Amino acid sequence: MKIVKKLIYPTKIFAISVIFLLFLAILPYFHAEMYDFRPNSTFSGTSWFNPYLAKDSILLKANFHSHTFAWGKLTNGHHTPEEVHSQFKHLGYDIPTISNYHQIDTTGKHDTSSIYIPTYEHGYNVKKRHHQPLGASSIVWLDFVFLQTLHHKQYMLNHIAPTCSVLTINHPSFSNGFDASDFSQLKNYDLMEVLNHYRTSFPHWDSALSAGISAMIVSNDDTKHLDAKGQCGAYWTMIYAKDRSPSSVYSSLKKGNAYGVRGIDAKNGNKLEAVSINNDSLSVSMKTSVDSIRFIHQHGIVKEVFSNTNHATIPLLKNDTYIRTEVYVDSVTTYFLNPVFRYSNNPFTTKIQLPTINTVNTFLYRALIAAIELALLGVIAVLFQSMRKKKVEKVTVE
């Protein structure tokens, strides 16, 4: 029997294609910078920042994260934008936001009965490190698809922040995209999506707060399917805003004048009456009695729990740098409040002290990326050359 085996182009063409795709995926890594991260600090000072001081506010219900049909139905979203918009309005949301991947949806733009927030979900990397710019003026396409060190994560935040009014890091624990310890260093973002129907990220939040970084909470459904259990009206954010303008919403979110809620059908089931600080004591009052009010301080440690009450007060001790409150209204509904924290001059100082660029390390890093890219181009050139020489080689095996 005579077998004729042709060593033809496909294998090498496939290899060249894979290497070229790798070359393209690595290209964005040229952009990254290497930083000198500051040593960890904590909230300090004799004054206490209370995000709930504003009293002349209206209370708005918001979901900033939902997906619809998009990109030819290639992405995960099972309804039209109109269906998602109207379902959230039906549940009483003032801010029913659609956040498709790298696409700013305009469905609610001309609906005067709801508040329109231009936004999209950023990120197509393998570890699902996603960001959400609220009040987005343009779409950022840059991403680091594979490996991301702390430097890449910080660069991404620095790169997206100028293109929006409020920058959120979405579901940080999802797919282990971020380590909780990352948040003792990362800066230049405003909100952390601590609550999301896929994952909650309390260790990540407490890591930031324990390092004196005033990340504020946002709670979102991340809806893909309106009919799936726990994907619509399960996680939402209540915002105290001066009026119904987007700028007022952005300002309140950044100052922490908002809280996250976990529940069913977006029903609050109670009302936060007041959060006050007097004579070095923190007090939280609800309209009616709740199952429990829990106070949590550094590293997520529960400091004290009060049961079957509508009011709780604890002293603010010398070693307390921040305290956040969780209100377990009943067996299904929980409120997650933003922290009160210590400060001296500006409560948001630690947030604006960004890591500085290390120019030497950045140069060396970019040189390394250049070397890798040149090596890949070299391999492609060698493969092309060998194809040209051999063209089609027939091997006859008897």
Ligand SMILES: [Zn+2]
């Ligand atoms: Zn996401």
